[in-house]
Amino acid sequence: xxxxxxxxxxxxxxxxxxxxxxxxxxxxxxxxxxxxxxxxxxxxxxxxxxxxxxxxxxxxxxxxxxxxxxxxxxxxxxxxxxxxxxxxxxxxxxxxxxxxxxxxxxxxxxxxxxxxxxxxxxxxxxxxxxxxxxxxxxxxxxxxxxxxxxxxxxxxxxxxxxxxxxxxxxxxxxxxxxxxxxxxxxxxxxxxxxxxxxxxxxxxxxxxxxxxxxxxxxxxxxxxxxxxxxxxxxxxxxxxxxxxxxxxxxxxxxxxxxxxxxxxxxxxxxxxxxxxxxxxxxxxxxxxxxxxxxxxxxxxxxxxxxxxxxxxxxxxxxxxxxxxxxxxxxxxxxxxxxxxxxxxxxxxxxxxxxxxxxxxxxxxxxxxxxxxxxxxxxxxxxxxxxxxxxxxxxxxxxxxxxxxxxxxxxxxxxxxxxxxxxxxxxxxxxxxxxxxxxxxxxxxxxxxxxxxxxxxxxxxxxxxxxxxxxxxxxxx
Amino acid sequence: xxxxxxxxxxxxxxxxxxxxxxxxxxxxxxxxxxxxxxxxxxxxxxxxxxxxxxxxxxxxxxxxxxxxxxxxxxxxxxxxxxxxxxxxxxxxxxxxxxxxxxxxxxxxxxxxxxxxxxxxxxxxxxxxxxxxxxxxxxxxxxxxxxxxxxxxxxxxxxxxxxxxxxxxxxxxxxxxxxxxxxxxxxxxxxxxxxxxxxxxxxxxxxxxxxxxxxxxxxxxxxxxxxxxxxxxxxxxxxxxxxxxxxxxxxxxxxxxxxxxxxxxxxxxxxxxxxxxxxxxxxxxxxxxxxxxxxxxxxxxxxxxxxxxxxxxxx
Numbered sequence: 074x075x076x077x078x079x080x081x082x083x084x085x086x087x088x089x090x091x092x093x094x095x096x097x098x099x100x101x102x103x104x105x106x107x108x109x110x111x112x113x114x115x116x117x118x119x120x121x122x123x124x125x126x127x128x129x130x131x132x133x134x135x136x137x138x139x140x141x142x143x144x145x146x147x148x149x150x151x152x153x154x155x156x157x158x159x160x161x162x163x164x165x166x167x168x169x170x171x172x173x174x175x176x177x178x179x180x181x182x183x184x185x186x187x188x189x190x191x192x193x194x195x196x197x198x199x200x201x202x203x204x205x206x207x208x209x210x211x212x213x214x215x216x217x218x219x220x221x222x223x224x225x226x227x228x229x230x231x232x233x234x235x236x237x238x239x240x241x242x243x244x245x246x247x248x249x250x251x252x253x254x255x256x257x258x259x260x261x262x263x264x265x266x267x268x269x270x271x272x273x274x275x276x277x278x279x280x281x282x283x284x285x286x287x288x289x290x291x292x293x294x295x296x297x298x299x300x301x302x303x304x305x306x307x308x309x310x311x312x313x314x315x316x317x318x319x320x321x322x323x324x325x326x327x328x329x330x331x332x333x334x335x336x337x338x339x340x341x342x343x344x345x346x347x348x349x350x351x352x353x354x355x356x357x358x359x360x361x362x363x364x365x366x367x368x369x370x371x372x373x374x375x376x377x378x379x380x381x382x383x384x385x386x387x388x389x390x391x392x393x394x395x396x397x398x399x400x401x402x403x404x405x406x407x408x409x410x411x412x413x414x415x416x417x418x419x420x421x422x423x424x425x426x427x428x429x430x431x432x433x434x435x436x437x438x439x440x441x442x443x444x445x446x447x448x449x450x451x452x453x454x455x456x457x458x459x460x461x462x463x464x465x466x467x468x469x470x471x472x473x474x475x476x477x478x479x480x481x482x483x484x485x486x487x488x489x490x491x492x493x494x495x496x497x498x499x500x501x502x503x504x505x506x507x508x509x510x511x512x513x514x515x516x517x518x519x520x521x522x523x524x525x526x527x528x529x530x531x532x533x534x535x536x537x538x539x540x541x542x543x544x545x546x547x548x549x
Numbered sequence: 550x551x552x553x554x555x556x557x558x559x560x561x562x563x564x565x566x567x568x569x570x571x572x573x574x575x576x577x578x579x580x581x582x583x584x585x586x587x588x589x590x591x592x593x594x595x596x597x598x599x600x601x602x603x604x605x606x607x608x609x610x611x612x613x614x615x616x617x618x619x620x621x622x623x624x625x626x627x628x629x630x631x632x633x634x635x636x637x638x639x640x641x642x643x644x645x646x647x648x649x650x651x652x653x654x655x656x657x658x659x660x661x662x663x664x665x666x667x668x669x670x671x672x673x674x675x676x677x678x679x680x681x682x683x684x685x686x687x688x689x690x691x692x693x694x695x696x697x698x699x700x701x702x703x704x705x706x707x708x709x710x711x712x713x714x715x716x717x718x719x720x721x722x723x724x725x726x727x728x729x730x731x732x733x734x735x736x737x738x739x740x741x742x743x744x745x746x747x748x749x750x751x752x753x754x755x756x757x758x759x760x761x762x763x764x765x766x767x768x769x770x771x772x773x774x775x776x777x778x779x780x781x782x783x784x785x786x787x788x789x790x791x792x793x794x795x796x797x798x799x800x801x802x803x804x805x806x807x808x809x810x811x812x813x814x815x816x817x818x819x820x821x822x823x824x825x826x827x828x829x830x831x832x833x834x835x836x837x838x839x840x841x842x843x844x845x846x847x848x849x850x851x852x853x854x855x856x857x858x859x860x861x862x863x
Contacts (some may be wrong), residue, residue: 172829176618176829176832179618179619180618183623199620200619200620201619203619203620203623203624204618204623204624205620205624206619255583261757292556301812301814302813304830332715355724355727357729357815358724358727359724359812360704360808360815361728362807503620503621506832517813517814518814521814
């Protein structure tokens, strides 16, 4: 009898688990919205939307979070009130590491939940689209004309529109773009006898400035992100800007870049910096290394730092930055990133940069697709985009706004006028995250003291595995 | 659900194994039938099924697919058989994680918490109650504080610039978490978990008959002999149980992530941290589920060995 009850128990549990398992198998990964009516709730008088973003007041991208919750949402609510619609928009801020935010969002979306509108990195659009987490705007909104006739598209350059597109279809409205530059501390530069209008013309110029800075005690001359702890920041603020300075891009003619002379040149440059005391190898290994590098730069302990305009806007920003510098405008200089040698950069350029950016997309499972599209248009109207700048140097998505606000902001006009014309974008391919991880590992190996050749050989193996075969990788 | 061997006899006590004697019939209390008994435990069963058994089965299933959270594999994952497991066999980073986990368990649980916990309990057993309570309260603080809080306290303690440890040792600029990540983790986890072992051994030592200790003293046994021949036989079960518990907790502990993220360069990437990195940084849920299942198997194996040892004791 006892064994029987045990058997029964086991049987009941097993059956329940199996039922659950097979039930889930059936629905697993069917992330499509099942042909819902795009005009559902189009005439609703009471509307509730949530807006998700990886930003939080007083923390990550604080200015953006403040704008959305304190300006954008109230204005949209007021505008809708005028139409007799009672709208509530809830801001769902996050503020964690980008990778963590991405996985959290993916989990929500795979369960058909998540915010009605959310911001994602342009590099994720392809992956999210492949997973059916997001749909082309014309599908979600249901009326191609309604989407395509929005007058905002004419103001957004094609290169920027690509940040919200995949396979030639628009999935979301891009939220502007950015560019990477070399920041330098003018106070330390004057101590080291370096010019306040410094503009290096080659990697050697960076090294020699570093050697001059090395004479000041307690100062780390150069910070070029390296290692695995910093994640994508190592790729975007380290390897890729250097790589395009050698004339190579990470993916060309359908092949990923493997162990090539250009990659080894980049790793040699890392080796030069981190084995001669020009950079701080320990910082590249620390779990919070990037945050620490921000704090050290703000405390006048780092001379030269490669970062995006995000750094100017959200890190050393005097009022809301995570590592405030009250004297930012006088103490921080910025210069173009030079190619390895003049003319050695991609397309024969003397100077290079990398750009990225995000997009705001609509959740296909929203109850209010029409109202979400209205919010998206409202958010990307000239008036709102201009308001979102509120003292931030940011290349907006809209040319009309850029041309108007450029003249008031030297940093903004520098990025828009000097950096964007020479910049490169990452390939929006599904294998990219793995390739990026392999690049991070290669720099980690070099910083840890491995030889350039050994690190590059290991990288080649990792890329072949990620790309799915030798024939998809270039090496020389 | 009837069968020939067990016809349902609801109103009468079912035949037990012996004539009502021995251990007494633990089943069919008050003449409950199996069905009704099941009804009583159904809520618990449902919870266990939903939150323990189903996720475990689900993990096993995901582990034989190439499921990811994004990309094509999120929509239509394909069955890949045991290839995740063969990959684990050849994955140098996974082997590295296994060794580090073993080192972490050995260093901080089996040796660190056990030895320190017992020593404290042994020293405190004759201390005045007030002293004992104070020490217990202080060590318990480390045990009851949220692990995130404790972890960040230790990050600050180990910090290269302005960390307490460097001021104490007069070693400014030493990056402990970078130069000796595993040592740092072992010390941190020993400190955090010692309280539990101490409490457990304190109560275990109460069970040692004072008369035996007295006799040992009379025949002039050394402290070590007394421990080995008098105290240990009484608390062997406690030692085994405690070691098993803290080993399993440590093997599955995620707090190393908070101190080092598994770095520098995988030097402190224990299995749970590796699982996290594979799943959430790399997005490979299929592979990470396979490794999770391997970790579960390893835990089960360890538990079985301990249970064997425990039985042999009696």
